[in-house]
């Protein structure tokens with residue numbers, strides 16, 4: 001009895017050991033993976049591929065998922081059959097001769113229902129066939145024995161962006177695929193326990209791929225990253241260093257794309273949550289638990305068009321939005337606006353000069369903003385003046401921005417949508433205004449200038465008087481000292497007198513020394529400040545130059 005029990009436990013141990021040894025990262029062509037078996041990425045075993053029930057209340061609803069192997073509770077990064085959950089106890093994953101991945105609601109030999117397919121078909125299977133491999137990056141790839149990838153889960157994400165992923169307008173396609181080109185979208189889960197496609201999706205704007213959007217219900221803008229400046233997205237100036245790993249690239253087929261590379265060795269992921277927010281999580285080393293490090297939108301101004309068009313959104317306490325019509329604009333519907341309904345935004349009041357056959361339109365620079373949506377790039381303009389001039393000449397142009405770096409000249413029409421003004425950071429926007437609106441601006445500026453000139457004059461006059469008085473006193477002291485010296489040298493020929501004559505220049509030296517020290521200090525400050533500028537330019541690759549600069553200067557002040 002005891003012997004048989006011992007034998008049994010030995011067998012169990014052996015079976016477990018065998019299973020562990022058999023942990024593989026590869027599914028060979030013709031093989032199938034049946035729950036509860038899994039594939040484990042190699043060499044580090046970061047990710048695992050298998051069947052998983054995300055809803056503990058419904059353990060029979062199984063999905064083929066990629067999850068982090070070591071974090072608890074189980075964190076899913078990718079789901080294959082999001083639309084159709086498996087109902088049979090033992091669903092399976094197979095790899096066909098054509099290199100197509102299929103999720104079946106049971107075993108292939110039983111003719112089980114197909115729940116999902118990678119939809120890749122190749123005319124001829126290569127010698128050696130295909131294999132599906134789960135990698136330490138989290139990507140599931142189908143490739144031939146030479147390593148040519150014909151399908152990659154990174155091209156067809158669910159709700160999670162992992163380090164190494166690309167984001168482009170259309171999904172990458174390297175093999176024959178059934179159906180039209182697929183938009184590349186990160187689509188939220190319906191709820192925390194239901195991976196079926198939810199209401200929110202993140203992707204690049206097909207009309208202007210330099211911006212990322214989150215849309216609600218297919219096409220209602222919910223959040224916008226702002227234009228890519230070459231260093232960062234204008235709407236995300238305060239992203240901490242360790243989450244900032246976006247780089248822009250261009251591909252002859254895909255067009256503009258962005259890659260995300262984690263700058264920190266710890267695990268990171270961006271997830272489009274069921275409530276529409278884009279959340280960045282990172283594993284805390286001490287506890288091995290996920291920590292939220294970044295969220296957008298995190299206040300009302302980060303919600304798309306919170307104030308409607310031609311208005312500026314600023315955040316007041318508790319992340320609430322304060323909406324103000326831009327200078328030269330008034331609410332389109334005053335009653336609704338005052339009642340808190342900002343959907344209609346603001347309209348020009350008065351009109352531009354060019355709209356009433358006058359000349360005189362000029363520009364007002366609005367600092368620290370997230371540029372409006374609907375920008376278009378003006379080609380062939382190579383300087384700020386040309387950019388301003390082309391906007392001034394075109395009555396349909398309402399604002400412009402010129403960036404010496406990659407952006408070049410951007411123009412906007414007369415609908416300036418989704419402008420968020422930050423406390424600091426962001427970029428300036430040059431808003432077109434009629435001369436009457438700019439006139440008052442200039443008048444204020446003139447008054448300020450005159451006032452400061454008067455103050456300066458009074459100050460200088462005071463200084464002069466004070467200096468003159470000081471000089472008179474000094475002269476008097478000097479004269480009396482010389483008199484006393486002359487009288488005393490005769491009577492005393494002591495070292496004490498020498499001491500005094502030495503002590504005077506010495507005192508001067510220390511005073512000079514102090515002055516010198518002060519100068520060194522201020523020079524140091526300047527050096528430090530400029531040093532910080534150049535450093536921030538280097539950091540610019542990460543894309544928060546402005547933030548670091550300001551923080552540094554504020555600290556120094």
Ligand SMILES: *[C@@H]1O[C@H](CO)[C@@H](O)[C@H](O)[C@H]1NC(C)=O
Pocket residue numbers: 117118119178179
């Ligand atoms: C594969 O193609 C079928 C039929 O065109 C389609 O219904 C399905 O959504 C496609 N699957 C994927 C993962 O694109």
Ligand SMILES: *[C@@H]1O[C@H](CO)[C@@H](O)[C@H](O)[C@H]1NC(C)=O
Pocket residue numbers: 242263264265266282
């Ligand atoms: C990674 O990020 C964490 C912040 O949670 C930080 O403590 C750590 O120093 C970072 N490591 C590197 C290499 O940047």
Ligand SMILES: *[C@@H]1O[C@H](CO)[C@@H](O)[C@H](O)[C@H]1NC(C)=O
Pocket residue numbers: 336341342343344
């Ligand atoms: C706001 O105003 C728009 C247009 O006038 C209207 O369609 C919408 O229902 C209003 N929204 C609310 C919340 O009152």
Ligand SMILES: *[C@@H]1O[C@H](CO)[C@@H](O)[C@H](O)[C@H]1NC(C)=O
Pocket residue numbers: 355356357
């Ligand atoms: C502006 O001038 C054009 C032709 O010079 C004329 O047709 C148009 O009516 C004028 N518009 C206004 C608003 O005066």
Ligand SMILES: *[C@@H]1O[C@H](CO)[C@@H](O)[C@H](O)[C@H]1NC(C)=O
Pocket residue numbers: 394395396397412413414
């Ligand atoms: C003027 O601006 C509009 C858009 O605001 C643009 O479509 C048009 O091409 C511009 N015209 C010229 C002459 O640049």
